[in-house]
Amino acid sequence: MSVLIGETMTGGYGGADILHGCTIAVEAGEIAVIVGPNGAGKSTAMKALFGMLPLRQGQVRLRGRDITALSPQDRVKAGMGFVPQVRNVFASMTVEENLEMGAFLREDDFRETMEMVYGLFPILREKRRQPAGQLSGGQRQQVAVGRALMTRPEVLMLDEPTAGVSPIVMDELFDKIIEIAAAGIAILMVEQNARQALNIADRGYVLAQGRNHFTDTGEALMANPEVRRSFLGG
Numbered sequence: 009m010s011v012l013i014g015e016t017m018t019g020g021y022g023g024a025d026i027l028h029g030c031t032i033a034v035e036a037g038e039i040a041v042i043v044g045p046n047g048a049g050k051s052t053a054m055k056a057l058f059g060m061l062p063l064r065q066g067q068v069r070l071r072g073r074d075i076t077a078l079s080p081q082d083r084v085k086a087g088m089g090f091v092p093q094v095r096n097v098f099a100s101m102t103v104e105e106n107l108e109m110g111a112f113l114r115e116d117d118f119r120e121t122m123e124m125v126y127g128l129f130p131i132l133r134e135k136r137r138q139p140a141g142q143l144s145g146g147q148r149q150q151v152a153v154g155r156a157l158m159t160r161p162e163v164l165m166l167d168e169p170t171a172g173v174s175p176i177v178m179d180e181l182f183d184k185i186i187e188i189a190a191a192g193i194a195i196l197m198v199e200q201n202a203r204q205a206l207n208i209a210d211r212g213y214v215l216a217q218g219r220n221h222f223t224d225t226g227e228a229l230m231a232n233p234e235v236r237r238s239f240l241g242g
């Protein structure tokens with residue numbers, strides 16, 4: 009059973025449908041990656057999974073439970089974490105305040121989780137008193153991922169976590185994402201760096217125009233001539 013599945017999702021922002029029967033799933037401990045051209049509906053699919061977009065058809069299930077009607081906040085309580093593509097940190101708040109904000113739904117002691125986040129991203133401990141807006145792009149993405157980890161999600165959704173960072177920083181971030189998955193958290197991420205992302209993906213989805221075009225292991229997608237030609241630049 010998938011940790012998270014959005015099955016045959018159809019819907020949009022009120023006008024014409026953006027998603028047309030799109031299916032995305034991720035298994036425990038797995039890294040699933042969504043790739044596809046600009047405007048393909050990748051972020052829209054993530055928002056639909058997280059409950060930010062009403063579906064006209066289809067269903068979202070978390071560990072088999074139908075959560076299609078749940079609010080994003082209730083999905084966080086149910087075990088989902090989401091790092092959106094834009095505006096994913098509070099720039100004027102310090103790093104530590106951002107992490108605390110991530111834990112706002114928790115009533116128990118979250119210091120241990122914060123220690124785990126600082127263990128994963130040591131630079132954030134050093135910069136914990138600095139406003140997040142003063143950090144580099146890669147460090148801000150670490151804050152955003154750390155913030156989402158503060159609720160100890162079962163599944164972590166990341167929309168373009170490596171946008172705008174250098175190849176070295178991208179590799180470092182991917183290593184951390186592998187580490188998070190190895191700890192048992194299912195990862196679903198959208199990536200513009202398609203080749204590099206498929207390289208670390210257990211499963212990949214190629215979306216175009218709101219539809220699944222290819223679904224396979226990352227390795228098989230990389231080897232597929234049609235995927236290479238149409239979506240990976242040859």
Ligand SMILES: Nc1ncnc2c1ncn2[C@@H]1O[C@H](COP(=O)(O)OP(=O)(O)OP(=O)(O)O)[C@@H](O)[C@H]1O
Nearest residue numbers: 021026044045046047048049050051052053093200
């Ligand atoms: N808030 C919105 N209201 C109306 N239409 C939107 C909204 N956000 C996105 N769209 C439209 O939905 C379609 C899919 O956009 P989406 O952002 O999901 O694509 P994407 O695959 O994430 O692209 P990118 O690679 O540029 O991030 C586009 O046609 C876009 O114009």
Ligand SMILES: [Mg+2]
Nearest residue numbers: 050051052093
């Ligand atoms: Mg997007």
